[in-house]
Amino acid sequence: xxxxxxxxxxxxxxxxxxxxxxxxxxxxxxxxxxxxxxxxxxxxxxxxxxxxxxxxxxxxxxxxxxxxxxxxxxxxxxxxxxxxxxxxxxxxxxxxxxxxxxxxxxxxxxxxxxxxxxxxxxxxxxxxxxxxxxxxxx
Amino acid sequence: xxxxxxxxxxxxxxxxxxxxxxxxxxxxxxxxxxxxxxxxxxxxxxxxxxxxxxxxxxxxxxxxxxxxxxxxxxxxxxxxxxxxxxxxxxxxxxxxxxxxxxxxxxxxxxxxxxxxxxxxxxxxxxxxxxxxxxxxxxxxxxxxx
Numbered sequence: 474x475x476x477x478x479x480x481x482x483x484x485x486x487x488x489x490x491x492x493x494x495x496x497x498x499x500x501x502x503x504x505x506x507x508x509x510x511x512x513x514x515x516x517x518x519x520x521x522x523x524x525x526x527x528x529x530x531x532x533x534x535x536x537x538x539x540x541x542x543x544x545x546x547x548x549x550x551x552x553x554x555x556x557x558x559x560x561x562x563x564x565x566x567x568x569x570x571x572x573x574x575x576x577x578x579x580x581x582x583x584x585x586x587x588x589x590x591x592x593x594x595x596x597x598x599x600x601x602x603x604x605x606x607x608x609x610x611x
Numbered sequence: 612x613x614x615x616x617x618x619x620x621x622x623x624x625x626x627x628x629x630x631x632x633x634x635x636x637x638x639x640x641x642x643x644x645x646x647x648x649x650x651x652x653x654x655x656x657x658x659x660x661x662x663x664x665x666x667x668x669x670x671x672x673x674x675x676x677x678x679x680x681x682x683x684x685x686x687x688x689x690x691x692x693x694x695x696x697x698x699x700x701x702x703x704x705x706x707x708x709x710x711x712x713x714x715x716x717x718x719x720x721x722x723x724x725x726x727x728x729x730x731x732x733x734x735x736x737x738x739x740x741x742x743x744x745x746x747x748x749x750x751x752x753x754x755x756x
Contacts, residue, residue: 481662484641485669491633492670493677498626500614500687500694503634505724510748519614522627527727529631534731536632537639545639547732548647551719553739560740562715564747567723569755570708571696574722575634577709578667583674584682584695591701596713603717604653 480543492579495526504576505530506567570596619689626689635728641666644729646720653717715747 492503499522508523538545551559567573570592572581577596581589615623642648643666651660687693698705716722719740721729726741 477662478665481641481665482669484637484639484643485666485671486673487633487637487640487669488666489637489670489673489677491630491637492674493681494626494633495630496678496687496693497681497684498630498688499623500690500692501627502695503630505722505727506748509723509727509744513745514748514752522624525624525627526631526634529628529633530635530638530724530728531731532628533632533635533637534639534644534728537636540636541640543640545732546642546645546648547729547734547737548645549719549721549734549736549740550647551736553736555718556736556740557743559715559719559721560743561747561750562711562718563722563726564715564744564749565751566708566710566712566715566747568708568748568751570705570710570712571698573712573724574716575724579670579674580678581696583671583678586696586699588696588698588701588705592705592709595706595709596716599710599713600653600717601655603714604650605656607718608650608654609656 488575488579492575492583496580502576502580504572504580506564506573507571507576510564510568566596614690614692614694616689616691623689634724637666637670638725638728641669644725646725649716649720649722649725653720 495501495503508526512520512523537543572592577589577592582593638644648660648662651658652663721740723744726737729737
């Protein structure tokens with residue numbers, strides 16, 4: 474339990490450090506839904522740094538298990554129709570709501586943005602309800 | 612490109628890659644890349660796993676002082692100005708969008724950052740998920756732009 478808490482805190486610190494550095498160096502918010510949609514939907518001139526950031530994410534996923542001797546555990550158990558429905562909702566919802574967990578909860582809250590605080594509370598609430606209903610009602 | 616300082620293009624790209632690497636490393640070592648781990652956090656009525664709270668705590672420990680400090684600077688290192696969202700009003704779009712995102716997150720256990728990072732597993736279902744995310748973004752563009 475304690476070990477799990479330490480890894481969680483350590484991972485969180487790396488995430489927060491990354492977001493702070495991207496803001497300090499490039500003046501950009503590390504909002505991953507925005508970075509992703511910028512690559513595929515609004516091909517403006519600043520595409521290259523978005524691609525570089527995403528390649529960085531993938532490199533992190535590849536290297537972290539080797540560097541820290543941590544197994545990459547990935548269990549995606551939802552049936553395919555639910556995966557597709559969930560994906561569409563995540564894509565549509567993050568565009569409509571101007572961000573996801575990274576942009577709103579990691580960066581927006583740190584800027585004391587009311588929009589981000591309200592967005593975080595809202596998607597946490599509907600996520601808790603969705604799991605409560607799908608795991609305990611059906 | 613207009614916002615990037617002259618001759619700072621490669622520094623800008625390198626810092627985007629390096630911060631992505633750090634971000635992906637954080638998501639991986641904290642196991643936020645595992646949908647089951649996220650779902651056990653969201654499952655308050657089941658065997659609840661508080662891990663995500665500690666990840667958020669670690670992240671905010673860095674970003675709250677970090678962003679407040681950076682915001683007092685006049686300029687980022689490699690860009691001419693900070694690019695910040697210009698909306699400040701809490702409107703229906705924000706609430707509905709966040710609500711829909713939360714439902715999708717709760718159905719699958721994946722949000723955009725972990726979904727992209729976990730693509731290194733080459734899991735077929737995950738590839739379908741990411742394609743569905745892009746389709747959802749496209750759908751929003753068709754409806755609202």
